[in-house]
Amino acid sequence: MYLKRLEVTGFKSFAAPLEVDFHKGVTSIVGPNGSGKSNVSDGIRWVLGEQSAKKLRGAKMEDVIFAGSDSRKKVNIAEVSLILDNEDGYMASEYSEISLTRRLYRTGESEYFINRKACRRKDIVDLLIDSGLGKEAYSMIGQGEVEQVLSSKPEDRRAMFEDAAGVLKYKSRKQESEKKLHETMDNLNRVQDILHELG
Ligand code: ATP
Numbered sequence: 010m011y012l013k014r015l016e017v018t019g020f021k022s023f024a025a026p027l028e029v030d031f032h033k034g035v036t037s038i039v040g041p042n043g044s045g046k047s048n049v050s051d052g053i054r055w056v057l058g059e060q061s062a063k064k065l066r067g068a069k070m071e072d073v074i075f076a077g078s079d080s081r082k083k084v085n086i087a088e089v090s091l092i093l094d095n096e097d098g099y100m101a102s103e104y105s106e107i108s109l110t111r112r113l114y115r116t117g118e119s120e121y122f123i124n125r126k127a128c129r130r131k132d133i134v135d136l137l138i139d140s141g142l143g144k145e146a147y148s149m150i151g152q153g154e155v156e157q158v159l160s161s162k163p164e165d166r167r168a169m170f171e172d173a174a175g176v177l178k179y180k181s182r183k184q185e186s187e188k189k190l191h192e193t194m195d196n197l198n199r200v201q202d203i204l205h206e207l208g
Contacts (some may be wrong), residue, residue, distance in 0.1 A: 010099035010140065012053070013106070014092040019084040020055070021048040024075045047152075052089040054149055056111045057142065058134045064151075074115055085115040090122075093142075100140050109133050138178045147173040 011033065018026040022045040029049065038046045051065045055073060062070045077083035090110040093100065100107055110122040111133075121130050137143040147169065158169060171177065 010097060010142075011094050012091060013094045014090075015049065015052060016088075016090040016092070017049075017052050018086075018088050019075045020052050020073055020087040020089050021045065021075065022078075023048065023052075024078070024081045024084060050149065050151075053091060054151075056089050056091045056109050056133075057137060057149070058130055070113065071115060071117070074113060086112060088112040100136065102136065107136075109136075141173075141175055143177075 012031050015029040017023045038049055040046050059065055074087040075084045090108050093107045095107050096105050108124050112120040121128050121133055142148045
């Protein structure tokens with residue numbers, strides 16, 4: 010599985026539709042200061058489910074929508090798609106190519122799509138949690154995050170390795186199972202009380 014293409018329109022500095030093809034191996038993006046290099050990685054982060062405007066270097070989520078420039082009017086919709094090659098079946102999907110799309114309207118309404126079919130944000134997050142590509146999976150390392158790894162406490166560092174190794178999904182499933190177990194124990198106690206009263 011690898012990131013094959015990024016399609017962006019109306020997102021941050023990219024008013025016009027833009028397609029970035031990534032080939033196998035290392036890709037670097039170069040350009041003058043302020044030309045939009047970081048906006049490319051912000052776009053990827055956004056589709057992966059980022060909910061924090063601050064992490065996308067804005068004050069509010071609306072700031073990801075192209076706000077206009079000297080030569081271009083502002084737009085009202087931002088849309089970013091990630092196209093993943095899944096020929097090796099690494100992602101839990103029957104498709105050999107998976108597109109994930111996030112769209113935001115200036116009215117605040119959001120839309121999400123998997124292979125152009127409308128879905129919930131949770132569907133994208135669930136699909137990604139098993140792939141090691143999720144927004145918490147350290148598949149994207151932002152400026153300043155390297156420093157954070159080096160300066161954090163051993164326990165915090167362990168948590169980061171656990172997240173990166175994909176332990177996170179087992180932890181959340183364990184929590185869900187423990188909750189269900191507690192609820193079942195409560196129900197059993199209630200049944201035993203009733204049986205006691207009847208007997
Ligand atoms: P540097 O090398 O300095 O880190 P960069 O190439 O990474 O720069 P970015 O930070 O990606 O550049 O892009 C910043 C540019 O994006 C700024 O010119 C900013 O005005 C523009 N920009 C960000 N959000 C929007 C928006 N919503 N509408 C229009 N332009 C935007």
